[in-house]
Amino acid sequence: MNRPLVSVISVNYNQASVTCEMIASMQKVTYPNVEIIVVDNASPTDDPGIIEESYPEVKLIRSFNNLGYAGGNNLGVEHAKGDYLLFLNNDTEVDPGFLEPLVDLFENNPKAGVASPKIIYFGTDNLIQYAGSKGINSWTGRSITIGSLEKDKGQHDQSLRTELADGAAMMVPMRIVKQVGLMPEMYFLYYEELDWCEMIKRAGFTCHYVAGSTIYHKESISVGKASVLKTYYMNRNRLLFIRRNMKGVALWTSSLVFLMAAVPKKALTFSLKSEWKHLKALVRGLWWNLTSSNIHQNKHLSAQNLNSSTNQEDLVLR
Numbered sequence: 001m002n003r004p005l006v007s008v009i010s011v012n013y014n015q016a017s018v019t020c021e022m023i024a025s026m027q028k029v030t031y032p033n034v035e036i037i038v039v040d041n042a043s044p045t046d047d048p049g050i051i052e053e054s055y056p057e058v059k060l061i062r063s064f065n066n067l068g069y070a071g072g073n074n075l076g077v078e079h080a081k082g083d084y085l086l087f088l089n090n091d092t093e094v095d096p097g098f099l100e101p102l103v104d105l106f107e108n109n110p111k112a113g114v115a116s117p118k119i120i121y122f123g124t125d126n127l128i129q130y131a132g133s134k135g136i137n138s139w140t141g142r143s144i145t146i147g148s149l150e151k152d153k154g155q156h157d158q159s160l161r162t163e164l165a166d167g168a169a170m171m172v173p174m175r176i177v178k179q180v181g182l183m184p185e186m187y188f189l190y191y192e193e194l195d196w197c198e199m200i201k202r203a204g205f206t207c208h209y210v211a212g213s214t215i216y217h218k219e220s221i222s223v224g225k226a227s228v229l230k231t232y233y234m235n236r237n238r239l240l241f242i243r244r245n246m247k248g249v250a251l252w253t254s255s256l257v258f259l260m261a262a263v264p265k266k267a268l269t270f271s272l273k274s275e276w277k278h279l280k281a282l283v284r285g286l287w288w289n290l291t292s293s294n295i296h297q298n299k300h301l302s303a304q305n306l307n308s309s310t311n312q313e314d315l316v317l318r
Contacts, residue, residue: 119131128147
């Protein structure tokens with residue numbers, strides 16, 4: 001029996017060798033019908049040519065601009081032919097049998113809209129990064145991840161419906177993308193996949209954690225764990241997510257707690273450590289929200305998306 005085509009979409013930015021490691025692990029998968037699409041997000045110093053030289057079967061798309069995480073993935077969607085789209089971070093490696101359980105979920109459950117596998121921190125003693133999600137804490141705007149930093153002893157080997165997928169590896173049927181729209185690009189970096197999950201759920205579909213599927217994540221190779229870029233986008237987009245996805249009391253509560261508690265705490269920490277660039281990035285993230293009112297536009301799948309304008313900032317991807 002022919003299996004449906006899975007389009008694996010991955011975004012590369014100045015990490016061609018890392019991306020090649022991900023592709024090498026994909027060469028070992030047991031699922032028989034896969035295409036791999038790599039979108040190079042205008043890497044300024046690292047030529048992605050090694051990707052197509054080493055793996056000519058991979059479809060390499062070179063963007064003229066850095067489109068951000070969502071924009072890069074959306075460009076990949078425009079070139080995808082699969083029934084199912086797997087958005088896979090380039091700094092991951094995969095278990096050979098990880099695709100079958102994901103595809104089987106969607107083939108057997110037409111209401112399933114998005115799903116993620118178990119995610120293990122690469123190079124650790126099986127420390128879990130993601131085994132499902134309890135959603136966003138309405139008081140803090142932070143994602144509550146199940147299993148985080150636990151050693152995997154089989155305690156999360158039961159698949160279940162969950163609140164949010166994880167952007168390091170998430171599968172979405174093409175039909176859902178056509179109905180709901182593409183990943184929201186205004187985030188540029190961080191929180192966009194969480195917002196997309198909420199969009200998919202509002203359209204009447206469900207989010208799933210698939211325990212029988214496993215990938216390994218090297219995490220934050222591009223941005224760095226304490227970069228100024230991460231400080232800016234994490235704080236800007238945390239508030240943006242609250243504004244786009246919460247209403248009434250939850251909206252005001254989350255916004256006030258973030259502004260009156262989280263922000264002063266971060267600002268004090270940066271000041272005490274004389275990390276003035278991080279403090280400036282925090283202020284810039286808040287100012288962006290104060291001056292941006294049109295936050296509810298989303299793009300739908302269309303050939304016109306290929307020529308759409310986007311953020312031109314010279315920034316790196318996660």
